[in-house]
Amino acid sequence: MDRGCTNRMGPLSFGALALVAAIATSGTLAPSAGAAGDPAALKICTTGDYPPLTYRDPSTGRYSGVDIDMAHDLADHLGRTPVFVASTWPTLMANVTAPGMCDIAMGGITDTPERRRSADVTEPYLSSGKTPVVAAANAGRFSSIEDIDQPGVRVIENSGGTNEQFARKNFPTAQITIWPDNTTIFDQLAAGNADVMVTDAVEAIYQSSLHPELVAQHPEQPFTSEVKAYLLPAGSPIAGEANAWLAGALSDGTFAGIYQRWLHTPAPEAPR
Template identity: 55%
Template sequence: MFRSCRTPRRTAAIAALVTAATLTAAGPVGAVPAKTLKVCTTGDYKPLTYRDPATGNYSGIDVDMARDLAGHLKERLVFVPTSWPTLMRDVGTPGTCDIAMGGISVTPQRQEQADFTQPYLADGKTPITTSRAAHRFQTVEQINDKGVRVIVNPGGTNAEFVRQHLPNATVITWPDNTTIFEQILQGRADVMITDAIEAKYQATRHPGLVAVHPDKPFTTADMAYMLPKNSRLTGGAVERWLGDALTDGTFQRAYDRWISTQDAPPSRGAEHELSARP
């Protein structure tokens, strides 16, 4: 008959070591692992979302709203870089993001692949060009001409508008939406079609540019926050949060903060968030 050679004292010591190792791996007794809120955002669409290439820090209206949502849910905030060409793929990839934020227009094509919250902003496509050329680009018919160089960032609703409404224009695709406006100022393009909120914002930041009739855009569309199909966040707490934010002044304060000031200060709590690597 086999008999253990461990003494009671040695057995107790081994049991203590096993217990200590288990607690170290699991964390302190009673600790609840914090959930992570993964927010996909392009970081190239001021004043709604912008990623500083030097620091990796995010800022903008929808970045402030993401921070408020994370605080409401009591979850750790992680920004996940995406782009307009890859946005729908990233949202549809399980585990990549819980929600996408940053000036995303609701379209039938996107609704087939993802869910949306209630709208939080109404906007539409309008031209941005130099103040000298504004009289030339008042209508779609004026812009839809081979002699007009229309610059566009790929993958989003700006590109879709150009494809549908400006087939005769000379189209210049520029991949970096953060530097696209300098191309107009430098004479490399004539005009860009974008959402009125971006056109107005960029015109105030680029002397010499003007948003053409932003209060009467060519189209109208709602912006909302996008969620993967069957997301844990669909409906429920997120809809209640957004409904409250639209009525209690939370969204209005974020909007005013970025529209009325050229360089808003960093949001409180930014030092606690993370940015996922591309």
């Protein structure tokens, strides 16, 4: 997420600094209001708060990340101009279903039955699952649901998405704080204001690389098995083209190359 090398983060490794620099400089400017009405535009709703998949730099308005690069590739495939439309996790489905607001939603979106009831969902492109992130001093603690669901354990989660849903379902005994800003939530964990956050393994790995004081616990064996997909308004006229493009991007190395550039590790095998 928004990770400078000042007091919000603490010291960073050279590799982490490179990742931060990539986020800050390689994105796309947010659209003007007029651009969203252009019939040649591809309107992409995204939260911009979930690096390395989607991030909006507040100082420049630029979007960047794995799914932002994928959005550009989709727009090129369709012969349209990408226009990024700011969304949030609590409002994402309302944005997708609002007439004319989004052609597609992209950016670390988990495929869920609830979302499928309101929108068209592409084939999955990335496997993930919920895993805990803790301070390095607590490595080995809070590694199971039972460890976390205890009186006095301070859980912090972002608002409105599947992380909050998971925490409320699985940690009824713990103390849950819902943090409104997903770009600063890991700073709260690093500062000792919470004991654990449970999030998608891909984000856990990425954020622990930016925060040497944090540890992603067993991301290779997450609590859940989930997949990421892209959302389109129900009955979208580009649903077929989007799925055909995605299948090609997964088979011809486009997605693998983008993923490798951002995470500096090979992309996992595409989910089936």
